[in-house]
Amino acid sequence: MTGRELSQRIQRYMAELDGLGERKIIFNFDATFDKRNSKSASGLVVRGLMGAILASKIVLHNNVSSPFAAKAYAGLQAITLGISMGILSVAIMGDSRTVIKKCQTTKPDKSVIGAIIRDIQSKKSHFQEINFQFIHRSENVYAHKLAQEALEKGEDLHLMRVVSDHNRSAPEGRWLRNPD
Incomplete structure (x- = not known):
């Protein structure tokens, strides 16, 4: 490979990385709840x-009042992760129809999870395009x-690398602690 070919390949790769923030990235979120310990x-x-x-990320929460609050916190974490990654166009997908509907609306929410929903609503402006979808x-x-x-082990984890297709069904190969 000549120097010119190498230079062109690097330029194409850098252009691809620059364009990453402009493509729609999908964030799936879910939560588990321990009623006995409010976690x-x-x-x-x-x-x-x-x-x-x-990427994948796990966050533990204390003093959580309900399963709905747990799902709302997970949605908030998805938004926060998208902002920290510098993503401009995002689809946030979760299996809580209630939380997704509340995130889609612009009306003030007066429910138990209203404060969390307001936090989510306030962070929407960080994105050029954001969609909330029920799955x-x-x-x-x-x-x-x-x-x-994570709830069973009691530990937070954060992974920022590509995982091969055969590992999607089993959460293996993660870092043992958060990166510095």
Whole structure:
């Protein structure tokens, strides 16, 4: 490979990376809830255009009042992760129809999860395009497994790398702690 070919390949790769923030990225979120200890865990999975997993994240929450609050916190974590990744166009998908509907509306929410929904609404302006979509639980298995495993183990995890297709169904190969 000549120097010119190498230079062109690097330029194409950099242009592809620059354009990443302009493509719609899919964020799946789910949560599990421990009523006895008032704790929950949010599981987030970030997918690219071809369905490849770009990142995953698990967040533990304390003093959570209900399963609806747990799902709302997971939605908020998805928004926050999108902002931190610099994504401009995003689809936020979850299996809680109630939380998705509340995120889609611009009306003030006076329910128990109203404060969390207001936080989500206030962060929408960070994106050029944001859509909230309900998906069936069967389409959200990986995010659910991440949250469930985190609540059982009691640890937060954050992964920012591509995971091969055969690993999508099993949450393996993650870092043991948060990156510095």
